[in-house]
Amino acid sequence: MSPRSDPGALSRPDDHIDSPQPSGDASVTQPRLGFVGWIRFAWRQLTSMRTALLLLLLLAIAAVPGSLVPQRSSDPNGVTQYFSDNPDLAPVLDGFQMFDVYTSAWFSAVYLLLFVSLIGCIIPRTKHHFDALRARPPRTPVRLARLGGYTERPLAEGETADAAIERAAADLKRAGYRVERYELRGEPSVSAERGYLRETGNLVFHTALLGVLVTVGIGGGFGFAGQRVVVEGQSFVNTLAAYDSFNPGRFFNDANLDPYKLTLTDLDAVYETENQEALGQPVDFTAEVDIKGRDGEEVVDGQVKVNHPLRVHGTDVYLLGNGYAPTITVRDAEGEVVFTDAIPFLPQDANLTSIGVVKVPDGMPEQLGMIGFLYPTQTTLDSGAYASTYPDLVYPVLTLNVYSGDLGIDGGTPTSVYTLDPSTMEQLTGGKTGVDSIELMPGETQDLPNGLGTVTFEDVTPDGQPDAAAGDYSQSVDRFASFDIHRDPSQGWVLVFAILILAGLLVSLFIPRRRMWVKAARRPDGAVVLEYAGLARGEDPGLDDAVASFADRHGGPAPTDAPETAADPAKPTT
Amino acid sequence: MTLDDISITLVYSAMAVYAIAFIAYAIDLARRSAAATAAADAAAAVPATVGASAVPVAASTRGASASTTSAGVMPPVAAFARGNDGAAVAYGRSPSLRVGVAMTVIAWALHLAADITRGLAAGRVPWANMYEFALTGTLVITTVYLLVLVVSKHDLRFLGTFITGLVLVLLGIATVNFYVSVVPLPPALQSAWLIIHVFVATSATGFLALGFALSVVQLMQARRESMVASAKAVKRSFLATLPDSATLENLAYRVIIIGFILWTFTLMAGAIWAEAAWGRYWGWDTKEVWTFIIWVVYAGYIHARATRGWRGSRSAWLAIIGFSTVLFNFTVVNLFFKGLHAYSGL
Ligand code: HEM
Numbered sequence: 001m002s003p004r005s006d007p008g009a010l011s012r013p014d015d016h017i018d019s020p021q022p023s024g025d026a027s028v029t030q031p032r033l034g035f036v037g038w039i040r041f042a043w044r045q046l047t048s049m050r051t052a053l054l055l056l057l058l059l060a061i062a063a064v065p066g067s068l069v070p071q072r073s074s075d076p077n078g079v080t081q082y083f084s085d086n087p088d089l090a091p092v093l094d095g096f097q098m099f100d101v102y103t104s105a106w107f108s109a110v111y112l113l114l115f116v117s118l119i120g121c122i123i124p125r126t127k128h129h130f131d132a133l134r135a136r137p138p139r140t141p142v143r144l145a146r147l148g149g150y151t152e153r154p155l156a157e158g159e160t161a162d163a164a165i166e167r168a169a170a171d172l173k174r175a176g177y178r179v180e181r182y183e184l185r186g187e188p189s190v191s192a193e194r195g196y197l198r199e200t201g202n203l204v205f206h207t208a209l210l211g212v213l214v215t216v217g218i219g220g221g222f223g224f225a226g227q228r229v230v231v232e233g234q235s236f237v238n239t240l241a242a243y244d245s246f247n248p249g250r251f252f253n254d255a256n257l258d259p260y261k262l263t264l265t266d267l268d269a270v271y272e273t274e275n276q277e278a279l280g281q282p283v284d285f286t287a288e289v290d291i292k293g294r295d296g297e298e299v300v301d302g303q304v305k306v307n308h309p310l311r312v313h314g315t316d317v318y319l320l321g322n323g324y325a326p327t328i329t330v331r332d333a334e335g336e337v338v339f340t341d342a343i344p345f346l347p348q349d350a351n352l353t354s355i356g357v358v359k360v361p362d363g364m365p366e367q368l369g370m371i372g373f374l375y376p377t378q379t380t381l382d383s384g385a386y387a388s389t390y391p392d393l394v395y396p397v398l399t400l401n402v403y404s405g406d407l408g409i410d411g412g413t414p415t416s417v418y419t420l421d422p423s424t425m426e427q428l429t430g431g432k433t434g435v436d437s438i439e440l441m442p443g444e445t446q447d448l449p450n451g452l453g454t455v456t457f458e459d460v461t462p463d464g465q466p467d468a469a470a471g472d473y474s475q476s477v478d479r480f481a482s483f484d485i486h487r488d489p490s491q492g493w494v495l496v497f498a499i500l501i502l503a504g505l506l507v508s509l510f511i512p513r514r515r516m517w518v519k520a521a522r523r524p525d526g527a528v529v530l531e532y533a534g535l536a537r538g539e540d541p542g543l544d545d546a547v548a549s550f551a552d553r554h555g556g557p558a559p560t561d562a563p564e565t566a567a568d569p570a571k572p573t574t
Numbered sequence: 575m576t577l578d579d580i581s582i583t584l585v586y587s588a589m590a591v592y593a594i595a596f597i598a599y600a601i602d603l604a605r606r607s608a609a610a611t612a613a614a615d616a617a618a619a620v621p622a623t624v625g626a627s628a629v630p631v632a633a634s635t636r637g638a639s640a641s642t643t644s645a646g647v648m649p650p651v652a653a654f655a656r657g658n659d660g661a662a663v664a665y666g667r668s669p670s671l672r673v674g675v676a677m678t679v680i681a682w683a684l685h686l687a688a689d690i691t692r693g694l695a696a697g698r699v700p701w702a703n704m705y706e707f708a709l710t711g712t713l714v715i716t717t718v719y720l721l722v723l724v725v726s727k728h729d730l731r732f733l734g735t736f737i738t739g740l741v742l743v744l745l746g747i748a749t750v751n752f753y754v755s756v757v758p759l760p761p762a763l764q765s766a767w768l769i770i771h772v773f774v775a776t777s778a779t780g781f782l783a784l785g786f787a788l789s790v791v792q793l794m795q796a797r798r799e800s801m802v803a804s805a806k807a808v809k810r811s812f813l814a815t816l817p818d819s820a821t822l823e824n825l826a827y828r829v830i831i832i833g834f835i836l837w838t839f840t841l842m843a844g845a846i847w848a849e850a851a852w853g854r855y856w857g858w859d860t861k862e863v864w865t866f867i868i869w870v871v872y873a874g875y876i877h878a879r880a881t882r883g884w885r886g887s888r889s890a891w892l893a894i895i896g897f898s899t900v901l902f903n904f905t906v907v908n909l910f911f912k913g914l915h916a917y918s919g920l
Contacts, residue, residue: 015882049881053874057892060870067863067911074857078912102858216856225853278757285761306761307850318853484853491855498842505838509831539879541824 013049047120055114066101137180140189147533149547153555161520168518189519201507208500219490221250231325231342231480235263258313263290267479287481321482323347327458338363344480351388357420369403369420393473400438401430442476443468513537577695584688595677599734601670606812613663665815696756708748712741714780736787767847775840781833786897788826789890795819834872860911864903871896
């Protein structure tokens with residue numbers, strides 16, 4: 001059966017297992033000389049099953065290095081670390097784009113080739129499939145006995161051959177087959193085919209893969225991702241300037257930012273207190289927020305939790321981190337406040353030992369900097385060092401090392417609010433200075449060295465609640481939330497294509513595509529028998545059973561079957 | 575005794591019974607070799623006259639070319655008793671095989687009880703850290719095996735040695751190296767997706783494990799068949815009593831596509847969960863990378879099955895590589911690679 005004579009045939013690459021063996025046709029194996037011939041040859045190679053397979057395997061291999069070496073996209077700090085750990089190797093790897101594997105030229109080349117191959121594969125198949133959908137099931141083969149699940153049944157008494165075939169056609173149609181009656185040399189037959197959905201599913205699957213690639217590649221460019229730290233009681237307005245860091249997509253226009261205002265009213269952290277094996281493990285983080293629209297819109301309450309982003313004004317707000325933001329006040333020698341602010345301290349371990357930096361640029365004879373350690377539940381180790389034993393505020397202690405000199409923030413070069421460069425400053429407390437570090441609990445004030453003034457660790461417990469003075473520190477320090485705010489217009493589309501991928505896959509792997517024939521064949525002795533046979537079009541483990549059970553229903557149980565079924569002619573035939 | 579202690583006791587009991595099952599299956603394999611030898615001796619005594627009637631009706635749909643068997647060397651009884659698995663020597667079920675299956679069922683029940691008590695002890699689904707993944711994952715492997723025994727037309731009891739062996743080793747490693755006591759779920763795991771995503775991933779592993787076992791036997795069988803075909807001296811091994819390589823390949827394919835679909839779902843569910851938990855649906859985190867690699871390798875396997883020149887042993891190798899990546903993802907990636915999926919609990 002050559003594909004040309006068979007309209008129902010599948011159009012698949014030449015080296016597909018169901019395609020006819022190459023016939024030695026010159027155009028397949030040896031390209032004719034000339035440009036067009038070469039192009040056609042190359043195209044055939046690219047769209048062959050073998051190429052698709054090799055490209056798939058290559059894609060799997062190409063993805064491996066990105067899991068061995070830190071990637072800039074997912075782990076930028078890891079990359080920095082890698083460079084300092086392997087100063088010789090890292091630049092070489094970087095030359096091969098090993099830190100940006102998934103956007104590298106070579107990784108992109110593999111998947112782009114794969115998708116070109118895919119397009120070259122699905123276009124002809126889709127066209128062919130549309131034709132096949134409209135074509136009649138093919139002529140009944142002359143000899144059915146060679147085909148799958150071949151079986152015979154005697155013609156029922158009193159039924160004509162034509163009537164039996166008519167009935168078979170109706171039954172097959174009801175079973176979802178497309179049917180066509182044929183008659184050859186006085187032998188009526190019905191040819192039936194089903195499972196076109198299998199090929200449809202396969203095409204939907206492959207097309208949806210393409211859909212995912214295109215939406216991710218293009219749609220993703222219209223979005224943005226930004227990060228912002230917000231302390232309890234503070235607000236943030238969704239504008240470019242308000243973000244701590246911001247990554248726009250290629251086509252993103254910041255005029256599209258909707259300037260809504262988000263206020264963190266409360267950050268609630270719950271830690272395990274009962275289970276001795278897990279004391280202090282985080283159990284829940286909830287950020288309570290207020291959202292206020294641009295002009296006078298109603299304020300709405302919202303909640304952001306891990307696993308429960310808040311979707312407002314076209315953006316998704318995620319809670320990706322939290323920690324303490326002690327409020328620190330600095331007064332000068334006259335007792336005037338020169339600085340007061342809640343400073344986010346970055347957590348260093350599971351018990352939230354946190355590090356933060358206080359910068360006092362004005363109001364003092366020289367600029368002041370302080371590096372602080374916050375221990376939410378402080379304890380003293382045998383070595384004399386401090387540590388935190390529990391992440392909640394049971395016995396909070398803040399230690400500060402004071403530096404004076406040039407903070408380096410006037411030069412115009414941006415500096416991180418989380419780091420202090422002490423190289424141009426003089427250390428006044430801690431370390432080798434011989435002066436003890438400043439050590440404070442909420443509500444306490446201490447003198448700065450050299451009579452510079454005082455520093456206070458404010459107790460921010462709301463009025464009317466038990467506070468530090470009462471020995472309860474649980475609300476004495478504010479917390480901060482670090483939010484990720486995203487907009488990704490492609491996301492919904494990716495989901496749609498993903499569902500299509502899954503649906504296409506299910507259909508194409510589980511719906512059998514098969515042909516079935518029933519023929520009223522005349523034997524040399526003049527007797528008419530009903531012949532049944534099938535043909536699998538692709539993987540179809542159930543073919544033989546399907547033919548047998550159809551024959552049983554249509555022509556009655558096989559006479560050679562186990563005696564007990566044969567002895568039961570009253571068995572219903574449908 | 576706490577629920578968790580009960581669970582642990584049940585795990586050790588299950589392991590003991592699995593060990594008995596493993597030994598029984600191994601004895602059965604030894605008896606298969608003996609049966610194959612006996613059949614060959616009997617055939618040597620009886621002139622080989624049964625040739626034509628003994629050609630097996632290979633159950634394969636298309637790749638029947640590989641169903642070469644040592645048809646000529648079979649005693650008539652064997653040819654008569656044989657099903658359509660294409661096995662060269664009929665074998666049936668030895669007492670040790672029956673013991674093996676019975677013990678597997680008992681071990682499975684203990685294992686299930688262990689898993690349920692662990693879940694009750696934790697007050698949540700028992701698959702939130704590596705110990706629990708292993709506990710539930712191995713349970714799924716046994717479940718899939720037993721399920722296939724019930725459902726499949728082919729008798730796959732011979733895979734018991736592999737299945738109980740694998741489960742035993744994994745359970746052993748899990749209890750000795752991965753055990754952690756019950757602790758509350760970190761916020762990132764408090765999600766319905768923990769139930770769905772992880773369970774589906776684990777189920778996929780069960781099917782892919784079975785596909786791996788079948789592919790390994792397929793390769794061994796194919797090697798034996800080619801030796802038979804080239805009329806080399808073939809060692810009388812248990813393989814003679816097993817289905818031919820084409821049948822094994824079809825069976826492997828069928829369980830692997832189920833595993834593949836489950837894996838596809840795992841990947842997508844993971845992306846949806848990642849979006850909620852980490853703020854992006856795909857970020858090439860190490861675990862994501864390996865989930866993707868596994869998916870692509872199995873897509874390659876499915877393609878190979880449909881590519882001329884790749885069906886047969888080559889595609890079987892891909893199934894084996896595929897399952898190696900699954901195991902790699904579960905062990906090495908969990909334990910040694912840095913990433914957001916730091917949920918081993920270790
Ligand atoms: C983007 C990469 C690709 C992936 C991930 C992929 C994946 C798959 C999967 C999972 C299947 C089995 C499910 C089904 O039949 O629908 C499949 C089948 C198939 N693919 Fe692909 N494919 C890719 C590219 C290609 C290309 C480039 C071609 C053409 C050369 C191709 C041709 C086929 C064919 C003909 C089948 C049917 C196999 C059969 O008859 O069983 N695929 N593919």
